[in-house]
Amino acid sequence: MSLYEELMALEKVQLVDASLDLCKKEHTFEPGALTQIRQAFQEREALCQQLDQKMEGVKVARTQAESAHVLNEERLQRALVKMEAVKKPAEYQAMTREVEQIKKLSSSLLDERLRQDEAHDLLQAEHAQQFAQLGQLRSDFEKETQHFTAVQSELSSRMAQLQQERQQHAESIQKSLLKQYERIRIARKGIGLVVASLGRCAGCHMMVPPQLYNQLQKGQEIVTCPSCLRLLRPEKSAGL
Ligand SMILES: [Zn+2]
DSSP, X not given: OOHXXXXXXXXXXXXXXXXXXXXXXXXXXXXXXHHHHHHHHHHHHHHHHHHHHHHHHHHHHHHHHHHHXXXXXXXXXXXXXXXHHOOSHHHXXXXXXXXXXXXXHHHHHHHHHHHHHHHHXXXXXXXXXXXXXXXXXXXXXXXXXXXXXXHHHHHHHHHXXXXXXXXXXXXXXXXXXXXXXXXXXXXXXXXXXXXXXXXXXXXXXXXXXXXXXXXXXXXXXXXXXXXXXOEXXXXXXXXX
């Protein structure tokens, strides 16, 4: 295989490398839509957990208020029974005051229970609404994730295919030339090999010194551009 043919094969490797670079870039890049929906879902999930905790707190407070009210009502019944048995006016007055206090407490305990009931109803309505929205967000998030995974897997198989293609082209190139190309490509923004035509390097657009240009046209040795250091290939194989 002539050097020109090797350089042509190298050019194909370079084309494949450019496609591989694009694939790799896409592969590591999570689309904004997915990031956004993930964030929205996680925020809503945290909010729903907070609501769950609040609801639990209200339930406990409601039960406590209810039991306290029941106990106080029992106390009231006992006091009323006791009052009926009282004969002395002074004792009766004292009992009346006690009954009044118990009634007052009972009423405030009932108020507390009603307040907790109200708080519970409000929270329950908000809970239902937030959980419905969380369900929608979860489904959107799952859909977006599935789509992303499908794209990723498509990219992976495309990259495997490209690697194979690269391997095929690289087989006919001397190892040292391939290594040189890879080094330059990394240093020179993804382009390690360029054509030189009409005396000019297509990479940096500088004139190649005539003697070097003639050397390149002869196709006997590897020539790099003195300005941008990229590998040069002659425009066509005529006379090579
Ligand atoms: Zn150059």
